[in-house]
Amino acid sequence: MPSLLRGRLAPLLAVVPLVLALVPALGAPAAAGPDTLFPRLGDASYDARHYDVRLRYDPSTNRLRARTSLRAVAPTRLTSFQLDLVGMRVTSVRVGGAKARWRRSGQQLVVTPRRPVEGRFSVTVAYRGVPRTYRDPDGSREGWVRTGDGAIALGEPVGTMTWIPSDNTPGDKASYTYRITVPTGTTAVANGDLARRATHGRRTTWTWRARDPMATYLAMVAIGRFRGYHSTARSVTGRRIPVWTFADRDHDVPRSVRRTLPRALRFAERLFGPYPFTSTGMVVDDADVGYALETQTRPFYPFAVDTVTLVHEMAHQWFGNSVTVSDWHDLWLAEGFATYTEWLWEARRGGRTPAQQFDSLYAQPASARMWSPAPTEFTDSRDLFGAPVYQRGAMTLQALRERIGDADFFAFLKIWARTYRHGNATTADLVRVAEQVSGQQLDQLFADWLELDGRPAGY
Template sequence: MLRRLGLSLATLALASTGVVALAPPAAYAAQAGSEAGAGGDTLFPRQGDARYQVWSYDVSLDYTPVTNRLTATTRIVAVAARDLGRFDLDLEGLDVSRVLVDGEQAAFSRDGHELTVRPDGGLDRGRFTVRVDYAGEPQEHIDADGSTEGWVRTADGATALGEPVGTMTWIPSNNTPGDKARYTFRLTVPTGYEATANGVLVSQRDEGLTTTWTWRADDPMATYLAMVSIGQFDVFESQTESVDGRTIPIWSFTDVTGGDAAAARRLLPKVIAFQERLFGPYPFDAAGLVVDDADVGYALETQTRPFYPSVGAADGALVHETAHQWFGDSVTLVDWHDIWLAEGFATYAEWLWDARHGGDTAQEHFDDLYATPASGALWRPAPTEFTDAADLFGSPVYNRGAMTLHALRKEVGGDDFFRIVRLWAQRNEDGSVRTAQLVRLAERVSGRALSPLFRTWLEKAGKPAGY
């Protein structure tokens, strides 16, 4: 994510299917708590339920833009880590009319955004299915830092954005980044409107007064990366060739009133090619972008098809959000306190692009930031140590996160550094990670003891000395 109209935070700082043996990842399952309070994240403890993992979401939405009316059914296939008397989903607003578990009607209750489901006789450990029928007027969600996400109305429709928790405004979900799943989206809208989501376009079926667009994201995806955008768009289809020989289809949707984002669309294949040389093959089976007039003030790395506000598809934003397809989307944080693993890498990718295209070198970016006075907001809280959700997208996460990577590069040398980066992306593809795993990988590749370096840059408030 790039907050504030898609501008680079570095720049701002310088200026100022069948389910068989599916088990929850160990790092995620280890968080499983008691029947009460089994949230999946340390920053948002009431989000998610660590006692089960979702395999797939099948989301059917019938949306009328003029009235902002949504009628929906979400079908979930999941696996319980143990026997459960109840489980929680996250759903904000909207009226639930029915919940079925394994085809049988289940009791449910609401407490804020928590939808608690109590199947008759409970759930046995293993696979189960859930169907939730719901309807209403989906709403925006206001974050702790005052920014907007969730179901955001536009002049001709809506764009749904989920980071960090807004997906619960339109999908009942296990809304925590450590639980990744496959998605199918069936979006029924008035004919004459376009509807896009993550992944590959499966079908576009004209039914007279309405059209149903079906999109499928087969690669595991965290809930916060799910996206739907509905409106009157110009639609552009193209493709690019990956370094591994695949042909990657590109679907781009641009608001008809905001220009066609031609420069960004031309640049996207070049950015993918540049980043493939650094990070390895593009991790997904589709790419693209959405440019819409949702009044949110940031770009977002929604998986395979990043979102940009109408004025925000600039080069730096495109480089940043595309880098997230490797770091944040394919390799996803387990817990929000490790968000620097997404934003630090994407910010550093901007530095690398600048260095290759006539701008500042990575060292110059580092030096300019390091000149920030010790009293500056860059130095506190430390990138992994914030306790206030309002600091989730602060300068320490982005800029000090990128500085951590440059400090690592200076310590181990360029060859080992880029080997670490490529291995990090490749070995953890489609996975969920924690900072400690990166530290261990870097130490194995370099043969150096690097824990002190990471602690200094990520865990200790204040300006690191000696750089």
Template sequence: MSSPQPDRPSRRALHRRLRRPIRGWVPVVATLGLTAALLPAAGPAAATLGDTLFPGQGNAGYEVRHYDVDLTYAPDTNHLDAVTHLRARAFTELASFHLDLEGLTVEAVTVDGTDATWTRQGHELVVTPATAVARGRFDVTVTYSGTPLEHTDPDGSTEGWVRSDTGDGATALGEPVGTMTWVPSDNTPGDKATWTFDITVPDGTEAAANGDLVSHDSDGASTTWTWVQDVPMATYLATVAIGQFDMAETTMTSIRGGEIPIWSFVDPTVGSTADAQALLPKVIRFEERRFGPYPGTSAGMIVDDVDVGYALETQDRPFYPYGLGTGALVHETAHQWYGDSVTLTDWHDIWLAEGFATYAQWLWDSAHGGASPAARFRALYAKPASSSLWHPAPVKFTDPADLFGAPSYQRGAMTLQALRARVGGEDFSRILRRWATEHRDGNVRTHQFEALAEQVSGRRHLDGLFDDWLRLDGKPRGY
């Protein structure tokens, strides 16, 4: 990966992010502002969702309600045998549709239990059922195998199915599109679903995933680890981590008095993470007091010798490579509210995840003897107009390579501080909590946050502030 430009931290340098019945479910159609008239009719494969940065990802003709992923993995050969079953709902009749799947060999596809035909077009698996799918619920089962790919992002970083340096396994990292390297999926953040993972590995090998650990049963040669994610989760937040891990199982008490189970998996070659594991409950309670009740059913961490140079907010138990600092722990934990529970609909709104998590770091540092958010703001605002902090605007960039740039993180956090200065600390705190509560388990766009800020504060003309900080290229004036 090439070195970052001056004042333009890469995804590595920024410590980027250093899936019960569905609650508050909002159909993708409603979220995107689509109408039935805009949905594809029976005929060629349904059109993609049209993400502004990754227009080839996702499908507008249906949504997935649940993924059941059954994996058998051989760490020594990096070979995967898998069956993924999807429960979905079609918005219109579908003569064909596509799933996102990069690499791997597809062996069979059924739709509602009947064999279907398929073709491969780049990363799209185009499925043609024997009979057109009627509007409403339908099931798809894909059987596939092979060596999963590592995917290279536009900024040069690595995601997808990433082998560990010690060769004892792999960790699946999905942001923004890497989940398609191991799960045939509707691979867009606007389509959240519940998940079940059944991961079969040789005895003596551990397998972590999202959600709650239901069982890990051995037949004497292999162990099947079953994880259930009852909270709706976007595909990019799904993970499987397989290897020689030290597993720690504990519980913590939230500020509401409920018990939260914690499962952590740490590769022993990365050194001790005892301090970080001890700190995690304190970080969760700190953020609960500011953002509201913890939105997941469990917590934890995955620390593996996977050389990607960034941390990632994989839901419930974020991934960390090698060393684990307090800043990364605070950042990725904050994402459980902002990014994981309240999830962007389109990648252009990534500041709603990264700006919020960065601001959480500012709050933590301020409460523990560091600079205040206002002081952080002033230091960053002192950067010259030529700094890449000011270019491009956080919601107006057009190059996917800019997705994890400084505007998404630092200028995103500065947007929140500018809002705090405008509306006052009390209203600002209400805005943060209501944003997390009212959109829990849902998908959002920037304009919804703007509307909430105006509603809570009673100020009807905040559009100029959001224009300055999110939509206009260059350094805002008058701050």
């Protein structure tokens, strides 16, 4: 997510050393657990595996009838468990096909099955009503946002719970199937691949499948009267990647921007390795939320798309979407990498180099907002998308590059993306990878840039 209202490749890039093949696997992705910024969200007692989301939406009334089925695994015996859901009226809950007791407690839907569950189980929730638009502490809007001809659902950091009962924490990723029924003539877009479109009289059901693991905050549905563009992009590996782009009819995407998307994808592949998903594209809609968002496979842009923001959101497909944070306090692992990719893109096109970007930011006075709080040390959710997370996050990567050299740095980028592909990771994981690639002890460098309140000295 680039900050629109709130808060670039050197020739040596081609010299990736043999360390890429020599570094062994560095451990399994981190397990889901309670988030330190939003401790009341999520339930660590089970692991979500697949969401089947069925929506029937009327744009004229903004009313939704829905049924979501979740397949999950519980490693221990559970007499009850919780899903995150705000607003909406729950009409029934079933576990394994049998009616279950349930109650609402704040944003929690607490489910008590007829018999305890252990191992694989399923839960189905039926619900209806007008989905809520969620106002974040920093004033931005997310969740279910109504537009001029429909709605768009955006989830970062917590808004998915306004329309999907879910284990709403970034540490628990799952695959998704969406079946969205809307009036014929209206388009319904979601993550992943368009599997089917079936019209029955006045209603059309759009089926989308997101087969790769996805965090709840990256789930997206856009409903409206869109112009659709379907093409393919050629990967650097030779793979043909489907591209689905949808634009509000009053805010079309220029052909020049649509042609930039495959170039941005290949640029990122040369940096980070093969594109990690089955399709790509974008959604441009008239949702006045003040930010673009890296919704998985198909980022969202409000009103228009500029090249730098497109590059930022494309980078997120590797960092944030494929390699996902386990805890919101590590968001710099997504936003710092995406911002640094902007710097690499600019340099490749003759603009300022990452070193010049670094020097310009480092020259800012000690009182500048980017120096406090440190990227991993904020305690207020209003600081989640602040300048330290984006700018100091990118500066951390440039400081690392200067310490370990270009060859090891660009090898590190690919190894990091490959090791935690489709998983979750922490800052400690990243430090371990960087130290193993470089053979250097780097804990003090990362502490200076990520934990120290104020401008790090000596850089």
